[in-house]
Amino acid sequence: HRHLLGISQLNQYEIVDLLDRAEAMIPISRQERKILPTLSGKTQINLFFENSTRTQSSFEIAGKRLGAQVTNMSVKTSSVAKGETLIDTAATLNAMRPDVIIVRHGASGAVELLSQKVGCSVINAGDGAHEHPTQALLDALTMRQHKGRLAGLTVAICGDIANSRVARSNLLLLGAMQARTRVVAPRTLLPRGIEMLATEVFTDMRQGLEGADVVMMLRLQHERANGRMIPSVREYYHFYGLDEEKLSFAKPDAIVMHPGPMNRGVEIDPAIADGPRSVITEQVEMGVAVRMAVLDTLLADREAQP
Ligand code: CP
Numbered sequence: 001h002r003h004l005l006g007i008s009q010l011n012q013y014e015i016v017d018l019l020d021r022a023e024a025m026i027p028i029s030r031q032e033r034k035i036l037p038t039l040s041g042k043t044q045i046n047l048f049f050e051n052s053t054r055t056q057s058s059f060e061i062a063g064k065r066l067g068a069q070v071t072n073m074s075v076k077t078s079s080v081a082k083g084e085t086l087i088d089t090a091a092t093l094n095a096m097r098p099d100v101i102i103v104r105h106g107a108s109g110a111v112e113l114l115s116q117k118v119g120c121s122v123i124n125a126g127d128g129a130h131e132h133p134t135q136a137l138l139d140a141l142t143m144r145q146h147k148g149r150l151a152g153l154t155v156a157i158c159g160d161i162a163n164s165r166v167a168r169s170n171l172l173l174l175g176a177m178q179a180r181t182r183v184v185a186p187r188t189l190l191p192r193g194i195e196m197l198a199t200e201v202f203t204d205m206r207q208g209l210e211g212a213d214v215v216m217m218l219r220l221q222h223e224r225a226n227g228r229m230i231p232s233v234r235e236y237y238h239f240y241g242l243d244e245e246k247l248s249f250a251k252p253d254a255i256v257m258h259p260g261p262m263n264r265g266v267e268i269d270p271a272i273a274d275g276p277r278s279v280i281t282e283q284v285e286m287g288v289a290v291r292m293a294v295l296d297t298l299l300a301d302r303e304a305q306p
Pocket residue numbers: 051052053054055056126135259260261
């Protein structure tokens with residue numbers, strides 16, 4: 001069974017292929033055009049151990065638009081709450097013969113572990129601070145739609161890099177596609193070894209945004225902070241919050257991205273989030289197309305199609 005566990009498993013040709021397939025899915029994801037339900041008769045289980053609005057619902061919608069039967073496991077009301085382990089939960093769901101399990105978990109590596117215990121495809125919907133591959137793919141598709149390419153773009157990823165699987169997957173993808181990547185954050189929110197993943201590292205927002213084509217803001221992840229917090233939210237906003245003045249250092253046609261959920265007034269000025277350069281809702285839209293492409297690539301029976 002084929003899995004999507006991380007961007008690290010993909011080369012640039014596989015990334016381009018997934019983005020091309022996702023682009024072709026856009027009219028279908030918007031329900032402007034119908035296609036053969038390529039996942040008809042397939043069973044998809046969404047297993048989210050961490051909260052989600054965008055990822056879980058767009059995987060559900062993507063599966064349904066391709067004809068799959070989708071079950072959402074509600075972890076909070078499941079037997080996980082009675083102490084059932086990840087592996088026992090996986091074995092239990094596996095016995096019901098799903099074709100794919102979409103997993104989000106708070107521990108890095110938990111999704112890969114689960115993939116070794118089941119007899120179906122597994123897609124990583126975010127594991128700890130490790131990877132969130134479909135987010136990086138939908139971000140890349142959004143950039144490509146606006147800029148026409150990824151190679152040579154300067155992408156500044158700003159804020160809580162240390163706790164961010166979104167940053168990691170984006171850096172891997174953009175690196176593979178020959179974009180110039182910058183991370184911009186206070187030292188306390190930069191993980192060890194980040195200079196191996198990013199082209200440039202900045203602690204000053206204005207320097208980091210200078211001449212950028214894409215400004216990607218990240219949520220300050222209070223739930224993963226482990227006491228390694230920023231001095232105060234007000235101070236964080238002063239130095240690292242994206243406002244009109246800091247954004248003026250990026251290119252005039254720079255787009256502003258945020259994976260969501262946003263902390264308005266913490267990492268981003270609401271006026272920027274809702275402003276003309278923001279592509280934040282478009283990212284959500286591309287999420288359905290990307291997840292349709294990933295599900296179709298992993299699961300569709302090619303031999304059964306004309
Ligand atoms: N961007 C993202 O993963 O959002 P959710 O946590 O709402 O799924």
